Amino acid sequence: MQAKFIGRAGIAVATITMGAAATLAAAPSALASTPAQAPATLAAANTCPTWSVTGKAVNLRSGPSTNYRSLGLLYRWSDSGTEVGSSGDWIKTKLDHKSETGIKKGTTGWVHKKYLEQCVYMQLD
Incomplete structure (x- = not known):
């Protein structure tokens, strides 16, 4: 057998x-x-372009350093955006929805990488 x-x-x-x-x-x-x-x-390349805010209250800046003005604050886990560029440790992101502090959906700004977490695609079987 x-x-x-x-x-x-x-x-x-x-x-x-x-x-x-x-x-x-x-x-x-x-x-x-x-x-x-x-x-x-x-x-596998992580092609997920979405980033979530991991800092308590993070400045969305008009440029890639703390020398640029703040456009407003983003809050942990409730605010996220799609990456549209990067410069060194700074990620240029476009907001996916209106932020908790009232920043309009679609606004682009810069956030330091240490305050963000990139999503990872997963398949759960």
Whole structure:
């Protein structure tokens, strides 16, 4: 009697904090023909452009340094934006919605990277 093993193909996405890359590992779909086959590993680029504010109250600035004027404050987890540019450790972001402090949706401004967290796409099976 010959035993058959057919593995279910799956995708796992490991999320790592900002600044690190996510990795994508694909499991082999069947081991019947080549039992010594190793799982394929692919590098996945994090293409999610959305950033969430992680600082308590962060200035949205008109330029990429503290020398530029503040356009208003953004609050932790309730305010987010889409990246439209960067300069060094500063991210230029376009607000996804009206901020808690009343900054209009679509306003662009600069926030230092240490006060932001980039989203990571995940597939949950």
